[in-house]
Amino acid sequence: MTDAPSASGRPRSVAPGPPPFVEPPPGWEFLLTDQGLAALAEATLELESGAAPDAVNRRLRTLGRAPEEAAALLTQAQLRERARAKFGPLASELLFTPAGLEQASRISVSRGHAARFSDAGCERVADLGCGIGTESIAMLEQGIAPEAVELDGFTARLAEHNLATVAARRGSRAPRVRTADAVDVDLSGIDGAFLDPARRTAGHRETRRLSSPDDYSPSLDFAFGIGSRMPTGVKLGPGLDRDLIPGEAEAQWVSVDGHVVETALWFGALARPGIARAALVHRGGAIHEMTASGDAPDVDVRSMGEYLYEPDGAVIRARLIGALAEHLGAGMMSAGIAYLTGDELIATPFAQTFRLLERLPVKEKALRRALAARGIGTLEIKKRGADVDPAALRARLRLRGAEHATLLLTRDETGKHCALLAERC
Numbered sequence: 271m272t273d274a275p276s277a278s279g280r281p282r283s284v285a286p287g288p289p290p291f292v293e294p295p296p297g298w299e300f301l302l303t304d305q306g307l308a309a310l311a312e313a314t315l316e317l318e319s320g321a322a323p324d325a326v327n328r329r330l331r332t333l334g335r336a337p338e339e340a341a342a343l344l345t346q347a348q349l350r351e352r353a354r355a356k357f358g359p360l361a362s363e364l365l366f367t368p369a370g371l372e373q374a375s376r377i378s379v380s381r382g383h384a385a386r387f388s389d390a391g392c393e394r395v396a397d398l399g400c401g402i403g404t405e406s407i408a409m410l411e412q413g414i415a416p417e418a419v420e421l422d423g424f425t426a427r428l429a430e431h432n433l434a435t436v437a438a439r440r441g442s443r444a445p446r447v448r449t450a451d452a453v454d455v456d457l458s459g460i461d462g463a464f465l466d467p468a469r470r471t472a473g474h475r476e477t478r479r480l481s482s483p484d485d486y487s488p489s490l491d492f493a494f495g496i497g498s499r500m501p502t503g504v505k506l507g508p509g510l511d512r513d514l515i516p517g518e519a520e521a522q523w524v525s526v527d528g529h530v531v532e533t534a535l536w537f538g539a540l541a542r543p544g545i546a547r548a549a550l551v552h553r554g555g556a557i558h559e560m561t562a563s564g565d566a567p568d569v570d571v572r573s574m575g576e577y578l579y580e581p582d583g584a585v586i587r588a589r590l591i592g593a594l595a596e597h598l599g600a601g602m603m604s605a606g607i608a609y610l611t612g613d614e615l616i617a618t619p620f621a622q623t624f625r626l627l628e629r630l631p632v633k634e635k636a637l638r639r640a641l642a643a644r645g646i647g648t649l650e651i652k653k654r655g656a657d658v659d660p661a662a663l664r665a666r667l668r669l670r671g672a673e674h675a676t677l678l679l680t681r682d683e684t685g686k687h688c689a690l691l692a693e694r695c
Contacts, residue, residue, distance in 0.1 A: 572601030
């Protein structure tokens with residue numbers, strides 16, 4: 271056993287030896303045969319056409335498929351259905367594991383990663399911990415030669431299938447996927463590296479998320495060490511402890527349609543000069559970005575205006591609320607709360623905007639009467655700075671009526687709780 275420093279600076283034991291082998295679920299080997307892929311294509315098409323999973327399973331059994339093969343085909347077809355949200359139509363041709371799909375980036379986000387490497391002139395990039403191959407797929411599309419490495423042998427075989435599928439579309443050579451531990455890979459002749467450290471326990475399904483960055487595989491220390499030597503991108507969770515971000519890295523928080531999906535750290539030639547913080551927002555198929563040389567200080571609290579802006583989660587995580595406020599000519603709604611308020615309606619992809627209609631009573635009985643008097647039967651409840659369960663409150667309000675509105679539970683410029691009736695702009 272040898273000791274290596276962890277991301278938190280504490281020694282951590284690292285055991286040498288071959289990569290662990292995780293047995294694939296029963297029947298999943300069949301998916302990698304020509305017969306299995308043909309059967310899977312049929313099952314996928316059936317689900318896409320609206321067939322019930324039970325009906326698909328019965329048909330597979332009627333055709334003589336062994337129970338474990340039928341289960342594998344149905345599970346994989348359902349994974350493809352779920353994967354459409356991340357991969358679009360391409361999902362119908364790829365193979366997944368539940369854990370691999372959970373950790374995989376959306377293909378639109380991965381294409382942004384690959385573009386960084388392409389813009390930096392990287393031609394061969396090591397995809398260390400490639401999972402099901404999403405990043406390598408995006409690299410192939412950019413004309414980059416991926417050197418894909420995956421610790422789990424079965425996942426590596428699925429990734430190799432996925433890369434071969436995309437390479438065939440492009441008429442290019444299918445890359446191999448090497449089964450190895452990222453820490454053992456020789457990076458000689460490589461122009462750059464991308465790492466997506468595993469944040470779940472080993473396995474193909476029923477995995478759990480790791481809570482400590484010290485448990486990431488490979489470790490953050492290893493990933494950041496590569497970043498000190500070559501152009502490197504490291505994909506991490508959106509809730510990454512900011513104290514772990516190296517000073518030389520560009521930190522970019524990425525959201526897709528309002529959901530923050532990752533923190534990406536960029537090193538070397540991939541880090542843009544003068545940019546330390548970035549919020550990248552994918553919304554409605556368009557991409558927008560806000561950048562700064564560092565955290566933006568909050569602006570002053572002001573009295574409530576006609577409009578309330580709720581910054582996108584990527585803007586909040588990047589601590590660029592103050593920069594957004596300056597752009598909008600807005601102020602903080604209340605100290606320490608990520609709501610902005612202003613007098614003008616300014617369209618922005620970096621925030622949801624609400625027109626404030628009136629201030630309602632905070633006490634629940636009075637609030638229920640006020641909503642009933644206005645005939646509001648459908649109510650979106652949003653809160654910041656208020657200790658309330660929106661779903662439970664909605665049930666207790668016993669809403670009836672044909673009108674719909676948004677209720678914002680927060681604090682005003684004095685720090686006092688307030689209930690604001692609003693409409694989305």
